[in-house]
Amino acid sequence: MSFNQFDSHNSTLNSNTVSLLAPATVANVVCGFDVLGFALHEPNDEMHLRLTDEPGVRIVNEDDFGLPTEPARNVAGAALLAMLRTAPEVAGVEVRIRKHIRPGSGIGSSAASAAGAVVGLNHLLGNRFTQAELVEFAMYGEEVASGVRHADNIAPAIYGGVTLIRSTTPAPDVVPLDAPPLFVTVVHPQIEVKTSDARQILKQQVPLRDAVRQWGNVGALVAGLLKHDYALIGRALEDVIVEPVRSILIPGFEQVKSGSRAAGALGGGISGSGPSLFMLSQHEATAQAVAKVMRTTYEQLGLDYYVYQTTINTTGCRILPDVETRHFASRR
């Protein structure tokens, strides 16, 4: 089987290429360690996939983040290699990635690349795989990034919205949760917290009493989201297990959290394993006030930071219409 070469001026007619946006995601969502996550409207990685005659996967990083290009060590590459094993009629895939989600930020940078890769290839394959299957492929990418086959960033990046991962074994069991409109404010302080380090400092045994409180909150957060009960969402955003340990790694955590609550935020905490922090608000004005709290905090601490003020992305990775594809391609 042979595929045409990608032609940036003719992408509307070329079914061998696709461009897409892969969203940042917030995993854990305070009480939901390793099971809850949601997708953001901003930031997104831009990705471009092309079927090739050359066997295997080729990674082109259009950034200076120093990410690996060897497919088996690259999150997009590992996910695509897993997927290609089920599609023997495809020789190879080239992936170009322009990252806007900074690696190490804690808002699902690796998951975006893995999710975007499999959503893109699935599009080129005529959408033959279910979303659940795509999650499974993309988890091979997460494994490369963090050593753990977790899906709490992957699932929302693929499904969009808020997702619960009931279990990842034997297969990922993803439960989409229809949430009410929420404003999300994220701050990424420029410090490094490695996912693997953030995992190592967690206690491997937890008091049953704390675990019960945590699953009471997880159940309540799921109920608050599905019932569109903002007050309940706010009460359920409590983490007695992970946050007390990990928050120590993040300067400004307490100021951001207490200041945001005082400004009217429903609540929030560490995004993934940090260092980014997120806060949920019912109203846009509150989200703006939260952004101000975040800026003030890190200016006072003398740390560089990025703030994203956004909302929940309910569609996940977005295949770009051809006109946007041409635009993206021409910007290369």
Next chain:
Amino acid sequence: MSFNQFDSHNSTLNSNTVSLLAPATVANVVCGFDVLGFALHEPNDEMHLRLTDEPGVRIVNEDDFGLPTEPARNVAGAALLAMLRTAPEVAGVEVRIRKHIRPGSGIGSSAASAAGAVVGLNHLLGNRFTQAELVEFAMYGEEVASGVRHADNIAPAIYGGVTLIRSTTPAPDVVPLDAPPLFVTVVHPQIEVKTSDARQILKQQVPLRDAVRQWGNVGALVAGLLKHDYALIGRALEDVIVEPVRSILIPGFEQVKSGSRAAGALGGGISGSGPSLFMLSQHEATAQAVAKVMRTTYEQLGLDYYVYQTTINTTGCRILPDVETRHFASRR
């Protein structure tokens, strides 16, 4: 302030008396240890309350179960004493209890008495308390019974339906969950499992990995109930923390569980701290098949048992209309 004496022939006109049914409840609901519970249509305790001029609480047990009559040591009494402290205009209350929910069965016998007592007194007080406040009063009764102020039987007995207790501190935070129709089959094998013993055998530390799996299931069970997704409910009925320990105390557990699943039940497990077991089914025919599995199991084991085939009671304690009150009173 003075109250008329109760007159069984004139209860329609007498606002100082009330009769009600207090339902059995299933707590924990497999994965939701200490946070989930639901009310049953059968069995119910019958309770009759009367305001009296004599100060304090008087308990009349119309059974031979040997339950205490000293108010502070009786679950209904302790709950009423707590409630009376907020209603100084009431001198005393007499409570007559005819139990059909056997003490020690694991289907909320003590909770029914505590919940029924506070719902009844609230009715006589013109319904001045919220359901959440009633839960708080009734928890004083549960404390007498088990030493723990838990609310996972109390809340469904008062609210009806399926409830989640997000937290009990500082005040109980009860989340009603709008579940789809479910058939419930309960078997009560005639063995004794004390709630306090069943608590003591639990490990006070649990692996984080298991806790994560458990809260994934709790979140999924809440989502399955609210989304009326029977298959998801079935997948989420998994307990990796409490059931492996407590099921050892209950002969026939594995046979009932595997046989019920094979018969088409969604799933189930230990009711409360046992020894009763419950199974949920989407269809009545399945629930009947499950009842047969239960009977066969305990007949083969040579243990006496009761089987209840019922559905979820969505109203909780039910104040009896006056005609039923007269009937109940005349049966005394």
